[in-house]
Amino acid sequence: MSYVAAEGRYGPMPYNRTGRSGLRLPAVSLGLWHNFGDDKPIETQRAILRRAFDRGVTHFDLANNYGPPYGSAEINFGHLYQQDFARYRDELVISTKAGYDMWPGPYGNWGSRKYLLASLDQSLKRMGLDYVDIFYSHRFDPETPLEETMGALAHAVRSGKALYAGISSYSPERTRQAAAILRDMGTPLLIHQPSYSMLNRWIENGLLDVLEEEGAGCIAFSPLAQGMLTDRYLDGVPEDSRAAQGKSLDPSLLSEESLRHVRRLNEIAGRRGQSLAQMALAWALRDRRVTSVLIGASSVEQLDDNLDAVGRLDFDQEELDAIDKDAVD
Numbered sequence: 001m002s003y004v005a006a007e008g009r010y011g012p013m014p015y016n017r018t019g020r021s022g023l024r025l026p027a028v029s030l031g032l033w034h035n036f037g038d039d040k041p042i043e044t045q046r047a048i049l050r051r052a053f054d055r056g057v058t059h060f061d062l063a064n065n066y067g068p069p070y071g072s073a074e075i076n077f078g079h080l081y082q083q084d085f086a087r088y089r090d091e092l093v094i095s096t097k098a099g100y101d102m103w104p105g106p107y108g109n110w111g112s113r114k115y116l117l118a119s120l121d122q123s124l125k126r127m128g129l130d131y132v133d134i135f136y137s138h139r140f141d142p143e144t145p146l147e148e149t150m151g152a153l154a155h156a157v158r159s160g161k162a163l164y165a166g167i168s169s170y171s172p173e174r175t176r177q178a179a180a181i182l183r184d185m186g187t188p189l190l191i192h193q194p195s196y197s198m199l200n201r202w203i204e205n206g207l208l209d210v211l212e213e214e215g216a217g218c219i220a221f222s223p224l225a226q227g228m229l230t231d232r233y234l235d236g237v238p239e240d241s242r243a244a245q246g247k248s249l250d251p252s253l254l255s256e257e258s259l260r261h262v263r264r265l266n267e268i269a270g271r272r273g274q275s276l277a278q279m280a281l282a283w284a285l286r287d288r289r290v291t292s293v294l295i296g297a298s299s300v301e302q303l304d305d306n307l308d309a310v311g312r313l314d315f316d317q318e319e320l321d322a323i324d325k326d327a328v329d
């Protein structure tokens with residue numbers, strides 16, 4: 001059945017300005033790191049993407065090596081994009097990245113101009129796109145001059161293959177340097193993509209201040225701590241979960257102590273009339289410098305649960321204190 005996007009797709013979803021740029025992003029964005037490789041049914045992938053767009057999620061985030069295997073998330077997304085979303089291209093913000101291991105040899109990893117620009121061409125081909133909206137340096141490369149890595153991003157923008165430049169997981173100091181270099185090149189830093197959740201608060205120690213000063217936005221990845229900040233693990237480790245499948249969530253993180261912590265958070269969420277996932281997302285969005293939270297979902301049900309977070313984004317001081325009381329760094 002050919003897809004027609006829901007008429008009411010621009011409803012409750014807030015769209016937040018990315019730093020001091022002209023681009024606004026949905027408060028909740030969808031990432032394709034897991035759940036979009038060749039190990040997952042394409043029809044589930046299609047259903048998640050359609051549902052997301054129908055509910056106002058205009059931003060899909062990818063990277064060259066998302067899968068498994070590497071590249072397959074971009075291929076699968078490209079296939080679904082061509083069938084369902086091509087006519088909505090101008091309503092979508094699609095991002096990709098390069099910086100981690102992608103192909104063998106010295107040119108398929110880290111931050112050289114050689115790697116970044118070749119990888120962007122490959123990503124565009126896999127997705128069948130003329131351009132991405134945001135192209136990221138996926139991580140800082142200590143052995144490549146920052147000028148070279150930022151130069152590759154600025155070139156991608158000048159050549160029209162990307163509209164904006166982003167960086168991911170750079171320290172506050174490197175972020176400041178990257179922003180200055182990009183500014184000199186006439187391509188401002190649009191956005192930083194760091195990890196951030198109630199269980200991982202490193203960006204509060206300097207990075208958010210730098211981003212505010214530089215006028216760049218912040219899109220927080222793994223705001224649900226890969227599922228730990230949901231009800232997924234409250235009664236054991238389900239067989240089909242990320243933790244059980246030997247993926248990126250190390251089951252040893254699910255210790256009795258951290259589960260006790262998660263249960264206490266779950267009780268606070270319950271008192272707010274929210275699921276734990278919804279409270280975790282609202283919490284990550286409580287600082288207006290956080291432009292968007294970048295979630296993953298393995299089903300439409302999870303996605304729906306998460307998108308309902310926008311129904312209650314405010315916190316009172318008592319709730320924040322109760323959450324902080326149990327904070328783990």
Ligand code: NDP
Pocket residue numbers: 030031032033034035061062138168169193220221222223224225226227228230231232240241242243277294295296297298299301302303305306
């Ligand atoms: P999350 O913290 O949102 O974790 C997503 C996982 O949590 C899902 O796959 C699912 O696990 C579980 N989950 C989600 N919603 C619910 C719910 N409502 N109830 C129960 N369980 C739920 O984010 P991710 O770690 O997936 O990362 C999100 C995106 O961030 C990535 O796709 C990618 O785009 C980006 N990212 C970027 C990185 C970078 O270096 N720049 C690194 C990591 C991520 P299950 O599969 O078990 O069902």
